Amino acid sequence: MAARGERAAGAAPAGRPRRLRLRAWLAEHRDAAAGSLRRLAREPLSSLMTLAVIGIALALPAGLHVLLANAQAVTGGWRGEARISLFLERGVDPARARALRRELAARPGVRAVELVTPEQALAEFRRLSGFGEALDALDENPLPATLVVTPAASDPEALVALAARLRALPEVEAAQLDLEWVRRLHAILALARRGVAVVAALLAAAVLLVVGNTIRLEIQNRREEIVVAKLIGATDGFIRRPFLYSGLWHGLLGAALAWLLVEGALALLAGPAARLAELYASAWRPAGLGAAASLALLAGGAALGLAGAWLAVARHLREIEPA
Amino acid sequence: MIEFHAVSKRYPGGKEALRGVSFRLGHGEMAFLTGHSGAGKSTLLKLIACLERPTAGQVLVDGLNVGRLPRRRIPQLRRRIGVVFQDHRLLADRTVFDNVALPLHVAGHRGPEVGRRVRAALDQVGLLGKERAYPVTLSGGEQQRVGIARAVVNRPPLLLADEPTGNLDPELSREIMALFARFNQVGVTVLIATHDIALVEAMGRRRLVLREGRLVEGAAEAA
Structure with missing residues (x-):
């Protein structure tokens, strides 16, 4: 049959060289991707609403992540750096305090010791507290001299033992190990991290369902087209492809929207946050998502969109058969 | 091109659409499939395009056992069959x-x-x-x-049509049939299901007649 020879040459993929087949395959994907994008643009309002839902769902965990990263950056200065403050007895004179500082600095297990004289302590207190006038009313300096010990070790048990030894010194009235505070802070941050992970997982599931449902509706709307395509010999892959790309676009554009939301919110917060940091004489400035997290957000959104579309396609495309 | 060997099709509801249908349609042949509505014309066409699978018997299209065709190979079959519907779809x-x-x-x-x-x-x-x-x-x-x-x-080497003139007046119907005859002239195998007996007789081609799922006429005329 004359018609068959030509058909075989043109249509049978196995008969074409690999390079041409690859090109045809790429062209099919490009067409499907562009077609899905056009379809998305054809109904801008409903597309935008779906994308907004996805964007907000992704922006929440992304925003919390940024918040947490900043909290860790702020508290990072204290990470593992426990300090032991030794408040000296009132009767210890300055010369003895200086000698003690040298003694302690020479001890094993101590990295550094800083002496804060009562005068220095008072000056700092006056500067930071704003109670200057109230202090003027006092007859004498109520603050003791303080030795701030920076331990070399960082494991809690060694620190506790060191604190106990230092507390036993006759010149020391009280020793305060602010390790507890560091531990609690780290525990709180760990809890917050876990919380963000849980929220992220829940919202990822929400995105999966939103995209899945969107694609399910799209499949229903294009039922007739799917039937006709199957009748004229479309493969499952050909029919599936535009829907998978649609899911991918939804996820990717939703993630881009989430990125804008997070960066926009950070831009709004940057001014006040910088002022707050200034008041604390801190060099810290709020950080944005950064390249790695931005990429992860976009890739995660795209992956979720694709997975959601796959769920819908796996469930609903098989049901549609020509009859 | 098309071979039916003792093909039966029973639908899940128990309705027997085809009973022991056997015939052969050669390459480049053109034939009409006639019978009352419900006689099994549509079912027969659906078996050829693998829209339905036979309950018993064998359907061969160009040597391919359509009844046992794996799902993933159905598209290749359908690309070799052109189908025309009454509602044109x-x-x-x-x-x-x-x-x-x-x-x-x-x-x-x-x-x-x-x-x-x-x-x-x-x-x-x-x-x-x-x-x-x-x-x-x-x-x-x-x-x-x-x-x-x-x-x-x-x-495609094979053209199927299910009541292609069902909604058309006689003049247009004749035109459509003439079109099918032209494709047949260049070598395409054509099978048309229709209940328009007058038109079929005017065309003077081979007729396969179904009655209550049985092929009662045209089985023997192999081309």
């Missing part, structure tokens, strides 16, 4: 051109070749000027001819 949101181009896209064709072949198919059915039109703006006969152009654009 055109996509309303696409132009005539895009409707006719669909089988080519499905088979992986791209580029200028698509336009050339679509126009050739539209030319064959006399609708060359209508490629930018949408199906709803066309008359019933024109829509049917677009459906035929879509069925032949991929140059």
Whole structure:
């Protein structure tokens, strides 16, 4: 049959060289991707609403992540750096305090010791507290001299033992190990991290369902087209492809929207946050998502969109058969 | 081209649509499938295009056992069969051109070749000027001819038609049938299901007659 020879040459993929087949395959994907994008643009309002839902769902965990990263950056200065403050007895004179500082600095297990004289302590207190006038009313300096010990070790048990030894010194009235505070802070941050992970997982599931449902509706709307395509010999892959790309676009554009939301919110917060940091004489400035997290957000959104579309396609495309 | 060996088809409800149907349709042959509605015409066509599977017996299309064809190989079969429907099944949101181009896209064709072949198919059915039109703006006969152009654009060796003139007046019906005869002249095997006995007799081709699922006439006339 004359018609068959030509058909075989043109249509049978196995008969074409690999390079041409690859090109045809790429062209099919490009067409499907562009077609899905056009379809998305054809109904801008409903597309935008779906994308907004996805964007907000992704922006929440992304925003919390940024918040947490900043909290860790702020508290990072204290990470593992426990300090032991030794408040000296009132009767210890300055010369003895200086000698003690040298003694302690020479001890094993101590990295550094800083002496804060009562005068220095008072000056700092006056500067930071704003109670200057109230202090003027006092007859004498109520603050003791303080030795701030920076331990070399960082494991809690060694620190506790060191604190106990230092507390036993006759010149020391009280020793305060602010390790507890560091531990609690780290525990709180760990809890917050876990919380963000849980929220992220829940919202990822929400995105999966939103995209899945969107694609399910799209499949229903294009039922007739799917039937006709199957009748004229479309493969499952050909029919599936535009829907998978649609899911991918939804996820990717939703993630881009989430990125804008997070960066926009950070831009709004940057001014006040910088002022707050200034008041604390801190060099810290709020950080944005950064390249790695931005990429992860976009890739995660795209992956979720694709997975959601796959769920819908796996469930609903098989049901549609020509009859 | 088509061989039925003792083919029966029973639907899940228990209705027996075909009972022990055997016949052979040679390459390049053109035949009509007639019978009352419900006699099994549509079922027989569906078995050929693998839209249904036989309950018993063998259906061979170009040597391929269609009843046992794995799902993933069905598309290859359907690309070799052009199907024309009574309700033509055109996509309303696409132009005539895009409707006719669909089988080519499905088979992986791209580029200028698509336009050339679509126009050739539209030319064959006399609708060359209508490629930018949408199906709803066309008359019933024109829509049917677009459906035929879509069925032949991929140059399939086998053309099936299920009541292609069902909604058309006698004049248009004759035109459509003449179109099928032209495709048959260039070597395409054609099988048309219709209940328009007068038209079938006027065409003077082989007739396969179904009655209550049995082939009562035309089984022996192998080409």
